[in-house]
Amino acid sequence: MSIPAFGDSLIIYLIIAALLFGIGFYGLVHRRTFIGMLIAGELILAGASINFMAFNRFLAPDPTVGQVFTLFIMGIAAAEAAIALSIIIAVYRNFRSIDADDVAELKG
Amino acid sequence: MNGLFQQDVNQETFILNLGPQHPATHGVLRVKLEMDGEYIVDAEPVLGYIHRMHEKMGENRTWAQFLPNCGRMDYLSALSYNHGYVAAVERAAGIEVPERAEYLRVITVELNRISSHLLWFGAFVLDLGGFTPLLYAFDDREQILDLLESVTGSRLTYCYFRFGGVYNDIDDSFITGTREFIKRLRKRMPMYDALVTKNIILIKRLKDIGPISKDMARRYGATGPVARGSGIDFDVRKHEPYSVYSEFDFDIPVYEEGDSMARYMVRMDEIEQSMRIIEQALDKLPEGEIQPKKAVKLVKPEKGDYYHAVEAARGSFGVRIVSDGTNSAYRLKLRSPTYSNLSLFGEASRGMLLPDALALMGSLDLVIPEIDR
Amino acid sequence: MVPLFSAEGLSSLVFIFIVITTVLGAVIATHSERLIRAVTGLAICFIGVAGLYYYLNSPFLALMEMLIYVGAVCVTIVFAVMLADPNPKSEVGKGSIFTGPLSFSLGILLFWGLSALAGKTAWIPSSGTINDGSLEEVGRSLLTNYSMAFELISLVLLLAIIGALVLARRGRTQTGGES
Amino acid sequence: MGTQDVQPPIIHFASLDKILSLGRANSLWPMTFGLACCAIEMMATGASRFDLARFGAEVFRPSPRQCDVMIVAGTISKKMEPAVKTLYDQMPEPKWVIAMGNCAISGGPFVFEGQYGIVEGADKFLPVDIYIPGCPPRPEALIEGILELEEKVTGFRRWPRVEAK
Amino acid sequence: MSGYFKELISGTKSLFIGLGITGKYFFEPVVTMQYPMEHVEMTPRFRGHIELIPDEETGEPKCVVCGMCQKGCPSKCISLEGEKREGVKGKVLTKYILNFTTCSLCGQCVESCKFGAIRFSKDYNLAGPRKEDFIFDLIKRLKEKS
Amino acid sequence: MPEPFRVILFIIFVMAFAGLNAAYLVWCERKGAGHIQRRIGPKEVGPFGLLQPIADGIKLMTKQLFLPKGADPLLFMAAPLMVMVPAIMSFMVIPFSETFVAREVNIGLLMIFAFASVNVLGLLLGGWGSGNKYAVIAAARCVSQNIAYEIPMLVTTITMVMVTNTMNLNEIVRAQAGWFFHWHIFRLDISLLMPVAFLIFFVCSLAETNRAPFDMAEAESELIAGAYTEYPGMGFGVFFMGEYANIVIGCALSVILFLGGWQSPIPFHPVGFLGVIWGLFWFLTKLYALIFTVIWIRWTYPRTQFYELLNLSWKVLIPISLFNLILTALQIKIFPWL
Amino acid sequence: MLLAKIKEALNSLYEDIQEVPEAPAAAEAEVAAAETAPETETAPAPEAQAEEGEPAAGEGEAETEEAEEPAAPPGLKETDYKAKGYHLDVDLPPEKVVAAAEILNRENFFIEAITGVDWIDDQQLEVVYDFNHFDELCRVVIRSRLDRSNPEIPTISHIYQGANWHERETHDFFGITFTGHPNLEPLLLPEDADFHPLLKDFKA
Structure with missing residues (x-):
């Protein structure tokens, strides 16, 4: 019995990254609430990070670049999550809803 | 699940039901809390989960038959309640009590008070999350229970006082045992002090928590250690001396702060004062009868209403008797101290955190069957 | 191809498992009706992604992924769900044209396009590497080549903390209680 | 269906059952659930002098979900009855009930003609396994009750019986 | 600032003192009385359920069926019957049922008995799976005891 | 032995260890609590009550499992595992003895912290998934507490990493070889505040594992049983095992970072198999002494109030640990030969 | 001291009662309302009034008494503390209770209890308020009789918050409505x- 060494091919990582990206995009459009959108956004970022890491592993001459970038993405994502969530809470306080459409309608 | 906290979308508060079965309510008190996060917006105690119809039974039973009920109202200081009821009936029926019996009453009541305070101490620290002091306190309490059991025959719900006296006399082993116990407790008190009172965690949890002002205590009719913790120098034993309390030299511990720590300190100091009273009573104990010469067989108070208050472990316990001259009460009103003390919980806990409110509740020293009666 | 019952074969099996975890987590994250489950899905997905990083020879980043995403971001989101999710009514699907099939097909389209791109491109592996990409090297480059970005990130995080505090605290006092 | 004879099971799990019942009997976690006077004696039983822990039964769990035995210690008022019932229902199987004290057995001293407030005994609405009479019972009696319950669960008595003199 | 450090140090000290106390008790002997293996004798005044006192000569109960205990009992847990018998003065007790499950151990019955026919027993560890076991037939109990 | 099989063997060992350890720590706790309170504790079930944990285990496993009303099935089931599994995974990198370690990972310290963060999410989801207000409050408390105490803990850990220049736990232990005064807790030459740092780390590990006096997650007298309120039978048992596994990890980290890990107090270390046993002996001795302290503390103090707890972290532990970090850096720079 | 002071203050409550002439009404109503004040001077049991010179004998007699001795209004009575356990027994019509509570509040009395008594023979319900003072022993009992068919009395829970529960309890037990x-x-x-x-007349 034998099995392909999946972990060793770049294309698989890229496909997974694309899948995460696609799912994330689908979620971003599909979700109604801000928190749902934020979650989908995190998925998109994760897809991008996987791409960085994969290129870093297989292609780049300097294998630290991708890791450093991913670290930065993590930092940004954490900051983004914190800010977005506090905005969501502020919005919730004002509109009693975290539904994006409700907020749009209630404008003004 | 989702929406768990939102009964009303326009409110950020939610309702939390504390009890009727909750470890911190010492029985079956239920408190409806309106909470904003962990802050209490409004608190409403819901009583009656152990309403046992004592007042109704007082009308159905003869004067003597009501005696066992007293011990079951406040099972922690049963003898104080016995005392209050017996003294009220004696006042109504004009029964004289021999001096030795009064001394025995004082000794046993004060022992009972110490045991009640010890249990409160343990249970209070248990509320705050410390388990071991409870067992140490129980250890000391067992000694008192042994002493009282040797006199009264029961461990908890004593039925020892009779109209005009007490049920049976004490012997020398009780006196030596009591003296030994006091010696032992005097040694243990510094240990409690070091283990609990001086503990920084406890101080942080009690200092400035649950303040009750003098005026608030007055408006709600709070008595006992709750009032004394708020700077009110009120103790029925000094205020309207009953029995033979006027013959003893003891102090009323009063703390001005009004916070939970003050109530805690009042009770801890009261243990010492009770020990002083017992020592003096044992020294002065007169010889003589423990029942009136002419045995009280049938109690029939004159028509009219009578009031008698005693200082129970939790405050002023009053008995209002309305007699129509028969061998049972026409109306028996039992004024229990914790009922009034608890009624201020709603106002006092407003704006507090949940754990602080529980510290406040513990510092009120609740005995639910006494509240519900 | 490697034999199944060897270290490589087993690791390949585990890899499949990790991929499934990742994708499953992502699907739960976008498709569940309840937000709280979506967050759980997100956490599962991130655990999977951490596994992928491990396979990409970077255990350090795998652990950082766990620490930051699972331990911090997901927890924050759960908190937000607690604070601001009034109604458990259906989360997905409603009148807008972008919902349902359209968004799904858009997602499929993106996925297809990207993976086709990935498949079509002739990736040229680098001839030699400058360093081995180990933890020490990452640290070194963080403090040399990318020190500016490193500092900026810390600044961004600081601002994020302050901004989040300012935003979330406002309007809190009127309900009382907060000290 | 109906009245057909029940075939005895081919495989007997007697020894397994015995082990299970031994395990259960020696790890009876009671609920922190005191109603009145008897609750204080229940606390005293857990305290140093009597030490319920020797039989592994000192783990007083405040949540009914983690309890095995409910010690009804005190008077059940009519207002409290639904709550007690709920608590019992919240406990997972297998579960037992001990009625401690006369109030829990039959209403105790609070039963009189025309009473309006209490339930006359826990067995009116709960399947009580062990009764411990007394007002309140001494802690020894509660320990005895726990031992009786163990006997009921396992089918034999491990401890000597104490005859009161 | 000095208050900060003072509190820090005194607080830490108090915590260590607490540890010292519980640590000391860890090594002290236990106070537990191990019930089924060892047990104490009840004090002479211990109140168990009531029991009949036998006449020292005949072994029969001393009760004369006056019914005072029944009347005095607040919770009506005593019921007794007696009958006239030839050659015996007064009534002879034929049935004395104590419903211990409603008793409150107040002692009114013992007090009201002018003939010293009942007393508190030393039964302190009653427990059992049947409620009916605690409705005692005191005459039967008396026979079993002797 | 080939590496993967050694690891698998070790995982089995670790799981058995975690399970038994949790069971017998409960026994120790009950027995210890008993003697502190001058009573006996479990005694009648087996000799010295040693079969007590087994009886409890049997009982918990055969308890009825059900889903409380209002609970989310997925979260409710997943949460205990999310607490338990990471805790057991963390055992992988702990050096019980010099060679007695599943995998010497060069970032072992980071790994433990990463897994510990999953644990928090598990508690949070468990509390939230139970559909019980008390559980939710407990979970929320637990998380803010964990976040608050992670900071001083990480800062202290960074100090130690700075001192030893590695995140490999075994390397950290090796750096403390020799006499017992080479253990980091006694190295006043590295930082004058080293004993204080140990205290901070220990307090933080207490808080991180939700142990008294910081047991916000299971504040019995306030929140019934906190986040575990709705868990019957084995769900509760798994949480419990996770909790005790976390205690072991917290104490093991303290031992490794400050008390010399498997190093004996005297500079003597036999080689070969005997060396493994020798190291194991010292490691476990120190570990259980520390765990006993944890138990001892639990049965001595009342619970802290929640905001006091956060104050302690933000106003005391974080400033002091930061100061310690700076002091250590200075001392290392000033006395570079140390 | 305090006793005299509070007696004085409470006395003022009776002034306008005396001005209002007692309306002659049907015999039943007299028992219920008009005689409330004079009749229950000493003790709630109607028979006990024998000691106090039978004020219940007739309305006219009561009126003349009031007119002659304005300093000692009916219903306000100092009692023997040793025998009764309280110092001042104040009988008031229901609408005066609030004013009395205000006076007591001004003098820093605290509330001990509120309770009811069912005088079924008179077809009346009595509400009894116990007040006491923290500094000086002075227990004041305020009582007020209500018609049994429609027992209503104004609440004092806005003056004494502690009365809130006592009133609720009295409502529980006696059905007295505190408006x-x-x-x-x-x-x-x-x-x-x-x-x-x-x-x-309650039957379970």
Whole structure:
């Protein structure tokens, strides 16, 4: 019995990254609430990070670049999550809803 | 699940039901809390989960038959309640009590008070999350229970006082045992002090928590250690001396702060004062009868209403008797101290955190069957 | 191809498992009706992604992924769900044209396009590497080549903390209680 | 269906059952659930002098979900009855009930003609396994009750019986 | 600032003192009385359920069926019957049922008995799976005891 | 032995260890609590009550499992595992003895912290998934507490990493070889505040594992049983095992970072198999002494109030640990030969 | 000292009662309302009045007494503390209770209890308020009789917050309505209780 060494091919990582990206995009459009959108956004970022890491592993001459970038993405994502969530809470306080459409309608 | 906290979308508060079965309510008190996060917006105690119809039974039973009920109202200081009821009936029926019996009453009541305070101490620290002091306190309490059991025959719900006296006399082993116990407790008190009172965690949890002002205590009719913790120098034993309390030299511990720590300190100091009273009573104990010469067989108070208050472990316990001259009460009103003390919980806990409110509740020293009666 | 019952074969099996975890987590994250489950899905997905990083020879980043995403971001989101999710009514699907099939097909389209791109491109592996990409090297480059970005990130995080505090605290006092 | 004879099971799990019942009997976690006077004696039983822990039964769990035995210690008022019932229902199987004290057995001293407030005994609405009479019972009696319950669960008595003199 | 450090140090000290106390008790002997293996004798005044006192000569109960205990009992847990018998003065007790499950151990019955026919027993560890076991037939109990 | 099989063997060992350890720590706790309170504790079930944990285990496993009303099935089931599994995974990198370690990972310290963060999410989801207000409050408390105490803990850990220049736990232990005064807790030459740092780390590990006096997650007298309120039978048992596994990890980290890990107090270390046993002996001795302290503390103090707890972290532990970090850096720079 | 002071203050409450002439009414109504004040001077039991010179003998007699001795209004009576356990026994019509509570509040009295008594023979319900003072022993009992068919009395829970629960309890037990009470729901009885157990004609 034998099995392909999946972990060793770049294309698989890229496909997974694309899948995460696609799912994330689908979620971003599909979700109604801000928190749902934020979650989908995190998925998109994760897809991008996987791409960085994969290129870093297989292609780049300097294998630290991708890791450093991913670290930065993590930092940004954490900051983004914190800010977005506090905005969501502020919005919730004002509109009693975290539904994006409700907020749009209630404008003004 | 989702929406768990939102009964009303326009409110950020939610309702939390504390009890009727909750470890911190010492029985079956239920408190409806309106909470904003962990802050209490409004608190409403819901009583009656152990309403046992004592007042109704007082009308159905003869004067003597009501005696066992007293011990079951406040099972922690049963003898104080016995005392209050017996003294009220004696006042109504004009029964004289021999001096030795009064001394025995004082000794046993004060022992009972110490045991009640010890249990409160343990249970209070248990509320705050410390388990071991409870067992140490129980250890000391067992000694008192042994002493009282040797006199009264029961461990908890004593039925020892009779109209005009007490049920049976004490012997020398009780006196030596009591003296030994006091010696032992005097040694243990510094240990409690070091283990609990001086503990920084406890101080942080009690200092400035649950303040009750003098005026608030007055408006709600709070008595006992709750009032004394708020700077009110009120103790029925000094205020309207009953029995033979006027013959003893003891102090009323009063703390001005009004916070939970003050109530805690009042009770801890009261243990010492009770020990002083017992020592003096044992020294002065007169010889003589423990029942009136002419045995009280049938109690029939004159028509009219009578009031008698005693200082129970939790405050002023009053008995209002309305007699129509028969061998049972026409109306028996039992004024229990914790009922009034608890009624201020709603106002006092407003704006507090949940754990602080529980510290406040513990510092009120609740005995639910006494509240519900 | 490697034999199944060897270290490589087993690791390949585990890899499949990790991929499934990742994708499953992502699907739960976008498709569940309840937000709280979506967050759980997100956490599962991130655990999977951490596994992928491990396979990409970077255990350090795998652990950082766990620490930051699972331990911090997901927890924050759960908190937000607690604070601001009034109604458990259906989360997905409603009148807008972008919902349902359209968004799904858009997602499929993106996925297809990207993976086709990935498949079509002739990736040229680098001839030699400058360093081995180990933890020490990452640290070194963080403090040399990318020190500016490193500092900026810390600044961004600081601002994020302050901004989040300012935003979330406002309007809190009127309900009382907060000290 | 109906009245057909029940075939005895081919495989007997007697020894397994015995082990299970031994395990259960020696790890009876009671609920922190005191109603009145008897609750204080229940606390005293857990305290140093009597030490319920020797039989592994000192783990007083405040949540009914983690309890095995409910010690009804005190008077059940009519207002409290639904709550007690709920608590019992919240406990997972297998579960037992001990009625401690006369109030829990039959209403105790609070039963009189025309009473309006209490339930006359826990067995009116709960399947009580062990009764411990007394007002309140001494802690020894509660320990005895726990031992009786163990006997009921396992089918034999491990401890000597104490005859009161 | 000095208050900060003072509190820090005194607080830490108090915590260590607490540890010292519980640590000391860890090594002290236990106070537990191990019930089924060892047990104490009840004090002479211990109140168990009531029991009949036998006449020292005949072994029969001393009760004369006056019914005072029944009347005095607040919770009506005593019921007794007696009958006239030839050659015996007064009534002879034929049935004395104590419903211990409603008793409150107040002692009114013992007090009201002018003939010293009942007393508190030393039964302190009653427990059992049947409620009916605690409705005692005191005459039967008396026979079993002797 | 080939590496993967050694690891698998070790995982089995670790799981058995975690399970038994949790069971017998409960026994120790009950027995210890008993003697502190001058009573006996479990005694009648087996000799010295040693079969007590087994009886409890049997009982918990055969308890009825059900889903409380209002609970989310997925979260409710997943949460205990999310607490338990990471805790057991963390055992992988702990050096019980010099060679007695599943995998010497060069970032072992980071790994433990990463897994510990999953644990928090598990508690949070468990509390939230139970559909019980008390559980939710407990979970929320637990998380803010964990976040608050992670900071001083990480800062202290960074100090130690700075001192030893590695995140490999075994390397950290090796750096403390020799006499017992080479253990980091006694190295006043590295930082004058080293004993204080140990205290901070220990307090933080207490808080991180939700142990008294910081047991916000299971504040019995306030929140019934906190986040575990709705868990019957084995769900509760798994949480419990996770909790005790976390205690072991917290104490093991303290031992490794400050008390010399498997190093004996005297500079003597036999080689070969005997060396493994020798190291194991010292490691476990120190570990259980520390765990006993944890138990001892639990049965001595009342619970802290929640905001006091956060104050302690933000106003005391974080400033002091930061100061310690700076002091250590200075001392290392000033006395570079140390 | 305090006793005299509070006696003085409470005396003022009776002034306008004396001005209002007692309306002659049907015989039953007299028992219920008009005679409330004079009749229950000493003790709630009507028979006990024999000691106090039979003021219940007739309305006219009571009126003349009031006119002659304005300093000692009917219903306000100092009692023997040793025998009774309280110092001042104040009998007031229901509408005066609030004013009395205000006076006591001004003098820093605290509330001990509120309770009811069912005088079924007179078809009346009595509400009894116990007040006491923290500094000086002075127990004041305020009582007020209500018609049994429609027992209503104004609440004092806005003056003494502690009265809130006592009033709820009295409502539970006797069915007395405290008008203006913020939350007159059953306290000790179950939430849906519609019986008043301490009434003498209560049957379970």
